[in-house]
Amino acid sequence: MDLPFFGHRPGRAHRLILACLLAALLGGALCLPPLSARAEAAETDSATVTPPPAASLSRPDLEPLRTVGTATVASCLDGDTLTLTSRRTVRLAGIDTPEMKGRTGKPQYYARESRNLLREAARGQTVRLFQAGEKTQDRYGRIVADVQLHDGRSLSAFMLEQGAAYFYPHTDLTPAYQDWLRSLQARAIHERRGMWAWLLAQPFALQSYTGNKRSLRFFPADSREAQSIKPRNRIHFGTLMDAFLAGYAPARNASPWPEADAQ
Structure with a gap:
């Protein structure tokens, strides 16, 4: 069947070119997954950007x-x-x-x-x-x-x-x-x-903290104890969660931990 091509009937050469183009387009479409599957794949790919929660190591x-x-x-x-x-x-x-x-x-x-x-x-x-x-x-x-x-x-x-x-x-x-x-x-x-749900949602959880590489303890960044750490032993944490995930623990003498009635 002749197909309209820019308003007039195409010649033999034009029909051959058009047939090749249609075959290529149809072939590519057949190779693509359905739209829903492509959307799911895109969501999966984007989800892998953020690493999943850490799984426990072997005991x-x-x-x-x-x-x-x-x-x-x-x-x-x-x-x-x-x-x-x-x-x-x-x-x-x-x-x-x-x-x-x-x-x-x-x-x-x-x-x-x-x-x-x-x-x-x-x-x-x-x-x-x-x-x-x-x-x-x-x-x-x-x-x-x-x-x-x-x-x-x-x-x-x-x-x-x-x-x-x-x-x-x-x-x-x-x-x-x-x-x-x-x-x-x-x-x-x-x-x-x-305790992590409430604790990490508090304003102080978004403050900066300074860790001591030798003791593996951390302090509020603006505390006197943090300023006394030798520069070569200091490590900066942007949030409270960063400090805990790095394997540091709050120092007893300058702990950010709130009292029970703070909840």
Whole structure:
């Protein structure tokens, strides 16, 4: 069938050219996916620009603590410290939680929730203690260990996953163990679990912070403590979340953590 071409009937040569053009156009159309599929592909491509929440690394192998082994939890003092029926006090390795008595003597934000969560999970339970680093005691005489429930769950990991604790780096802990805990914290932060939802939505979370590369602690950028850090040991964080994701923990003497009644 002859097709109109700019208002007059084309000749044989024109028809051949037009046929080739139509074949090329139709062939290209057949090679393209439907519009909806292309839109989905475009959305997928754009989504990959932002990295997904960090997945937890493989759980490191730890040696049982020779001095204690199996024990029973008597009580939980806060979200990272518990006592055994043997009257020994145990500090959960690699984490820290809001203080029940902050700098003003009042509970910090999420301190009660953190303590209650640990109490519900561990009180009265038989646990096993594993060595997470070189030292098994801190300067206060408390046992420092990875405490595991009878089903093998690590209480340090559990508290991080629930957004009830933050990663607390220390040179005595093994690197693999610290990397594992840090990855669990990153996932909780990205998913805004527990305390992270409210905390990271506050104005102070958008302020700048300065970290100390030696201690792996951070301070408000305008604080006296931040200014006293030697320049070669300083690292700048644009937001509070940046500091936590980098594996730094808030310094006790200049913590940005609010009190419980600030919520």
